Structures are given as structure tokens and as C-alpha cells.
Amino acid sequence: MWLVVGYCLLASCWLFTVPPFSAPDEADHFQRAISVGAGQIIGARPEKFSDPALEPRQEAWVAQTVRRVNLRDGLVPDGYACNAFKPALSAHCDDLVPPVSHDPVTRLTMNGTYQPAPFLLPGLFADATRDRLVALRLARIASAITSLLLLVTAVLCFVIDDASSLGVLVAVTPMVVFIGSVLNPSGPEVAAGVALIASLLALGRERNGLSADDIHKRLLALALVAGVALALTRTLGPLWIALEVGLWVFWIGWRRALELTRRAPRWSAATVGAIAVACAVNRLWEGRYGPHLAIARTESLATAIDQSVRLWPRWILEHIGDFQYLDTPMPRVAVLAWGVVAVGLVALALIVGTPRDRRALLLVGGTVAVVPVMLHAVFLRPIGWAIQGRHVLPLTVALPLFAGEILSRNRPRFASTASLRLLSAAGTVCALVQLAGLYANGRRSAVGVNGPGWFMMHAEWSPTLGWATWCLVGAAGASALTLGALTLRGEVRD
16 A cells, blocks of 8 residues: 555645645636635626636637635635746745735636536635635645545555556656645546546456455445546546546446446446436536537638647646646656656557457557547637646546556566566656656745756745655655555566
8 A cells, every 4th residue: 555655645745835826727726615615606607707818719718607706704815826837936926925805805716617516625624714825725635635535546446456556656647646736626537537447447357256246346336436526526527437438348348347237236226327417417517507609610620630639749748747837847857757657558568468458458549649639629729728638637547547457467478577677667767757746846836947956955935844844755755656666566476
């Protein structure tokens, strides 16, 4: 369980070292959480909305999602994120933000129609204080708890059969840990995607013995939790569920899938039913409150697809780690190291897998490559928005997870000493890259991206408890992941 310890330590480090409201759209998410926690599930539509920073087509789209929310006792994010999109500046300006009035106010939030479920627990946590910075921290903790529990669920799906967890180490990139540790519904969404795929893969394993039925029921329960969470976090949850289940069925075969449902019919029915109800709730909410504005296309679909394909390098970076306002990329060597491990994992799975494994993995890879392009070309590009890596991470994590599962199921084909050492080394690289992500974020916050490399000695901004404390916590988290990686040798040999 070293992986669980490692991710918990790394998440706590991210939670405290990301400056206030410095994650994507965190100020708007904070306002939405405060209002949902106070019982305002959906705010009133403003009579008029205008934002000169937006193009007309973007403004028309946002006008459908913006809502008025009631904020009590001065819990407003005014003045923070003062170095947004200015990566050369540290977060020192956050320390100069003046106090605000503690009178209740009404504000506009751009994500006023987002699915309310991921904001409920953060809003309830934030309700325990009247200090906006403490409220944000409590809201982050609530969101991080949700994300970590789902990631623990994914890890348990491998521990339960002593299967190799290399796929988890590669799937849970620094970006996954970062977005799961701040206030953003993408965090629980991505973690739920990891958990759902992990539970499906575990369900498809062969087991014998008296405990097999109990394990099967537990995995169905984990799939239920992950599927419901994925369906209720963001708009595309039902799409991710359909794609992930479809890829899994293609791999194991529909006859095997039916056999698994008949093994515990009541538990299977409860799982499928609960996820279906959650997907229906998602669609009902989007049908009632989601944006429904048709934007005229100004270019051919072929041109849109061609331009969208060109964004893949940026998406890859955002999959691995581009933090804060997406202006804090990781060191190139760290991105390259993670990419080498990921490509090596997939390549090895293709080499040692059966023909059925290879077909399934190629389909997963094709789906992961095509879906973001089509979403961007068909839906977002006409509005002037762009797909971000975190938006599709719930799906793209499927590729390393499937590859890791194929390796685990074909152990005898590569269980040489050299191969085992290579797997352990790959896992260790993932642990070190996690530390590189924390370093990139710390440097940007303390001194700016162009500041001294040894930023702790020149910090203009420091988190609670100081940089030394969180550097030690981050090192401990990376060490725990390294210990988890070293156990891969034993996992594969069994």
C-alpha cells in the first residue's frame, strides 16, 4: 500500500503549496461551492451579461452558464490570482490583498450551471469558517478526500489480486494529483475514471476458490461507486462511462461480460442500475440547465480536424503536468522521461500480449487519440474554446491502465531478471517525475518561472509551514511511490 501513502503525501503537498485560487477557474468553483453548500443549487440568471475579454461567440455561450450566487460573510476571492497568466511573477502579490467587507454579497460565477454534486462536500466543509482562505483550504481538502478515495479504490483493485500496479503509476500523472488536490470538479472526475477502469479490469480477471464470489461482489461495489461519481461530476461523464465499458467489453468479449454479470446477478443489476440512474440525472440536469446555443461553423470539418490534431503535443504536456493557470509546465526532461515510460509500457504490452490483447490495446489507443480531436473540432473550436488535457484525462488514463493489465496477465512471457528490473526502474521514474512537478509549481509560486532554481532560499511567497516542510513531505511522498515501484518485481514474479 505504499502507493496510497505516496499519493496522500503528494496530494497534501499540492493542496498547501498551490497559492490561493491559482488552479484553473478555482475562484469560480469556490463561489459555486459556497452557494451549493448553502443550499443554492442553481442561481438566478442575470438579466444581462457582458464580458469584453470574450469574443462575441464565447460571450453568447457563457451567458447561458453564468449565474448569480449569494456569498456570505465576505467569502469572496477578490484580489487573488493576481499573477494569473504572468508566470514570471511570483505569488507575492497574494500577500498584499486587502481585507474585504464581511457583508453578504451577490456575485456572478461563470460555471453556475455545472453539475452540483462535486461542489456539495467542499461547500459544506467551507461553511465551517468565515475566513475565505481557510474556507478555500477546507474546500480543497474536501475535494482532495473525494479524489484520493477514488484513487485508493483503483489501487485496491490491483492489490486485491496482487496484480502489477505499473499501469496506475503511469496513469496517475502529476497533473492527476495536482487537479485532484485543488478545488476543481476535474479532480474527482479523473480519479473516478481511473477507479472505474481499474474495477472493470479487475472484474475480468480469472479467479478460483471460495473467496472468488466475495471478491467479485466487492469489485462490483467499487465499480458502482466509481461509475456514479464519474456520471455526476461533469457534463461528459456518461460519455466516458460508455466508452470505457465498451472498450472493456471489446477486450474480454460480450460472452465473458454476460458471464460476469450472471455470477452475482443482484449486485450486477444494482451496479448497472445505479450508474444508469446517475447518467440519467446528468442528462436531465444538462437538458434543463446546460448550454444549448448553436454556433455557426465558419470552416469545414476537415479543416477543424486538421487544426485540432495539431494540438496533441500541447494536450500531452497537459496530461503529464502544466499547473496553476496552465502556464507552469514541468521541466522538459521530466515530461520526456514520463513519455518514454508510457510509450515503453504500451510497446511492451503489445509485444507480450495475445492477439486479442493487441487488438484491444490498439482500439484503446485509437479511441484516446481520436475522441479529444473530435470533441475539439466539432464542439469547442466553433465557440472559440479549446480542449484542455484535464478535460479528457478520465478517458486517456485507460491506455496505461489497459497496458499494465495486459502485462500483468502475461507475466511468464517477460519474467526475466532484466525485465523485472526495467519495470521497477520505470515505476521509480514515475515517482521522481511527481517530485519534478512539485518543484515546477513551487518555483513558479515562490520566485516565478525565471527565478533562481534553488527557490527556497529566495522565496518571495511561501506557503503555510514554509517551503522546507513541504519539500520534505513531497520527498516522502515520492519515496513512498518509489517503494511501491520496487515491489513491482515481486508482483510480476508471483
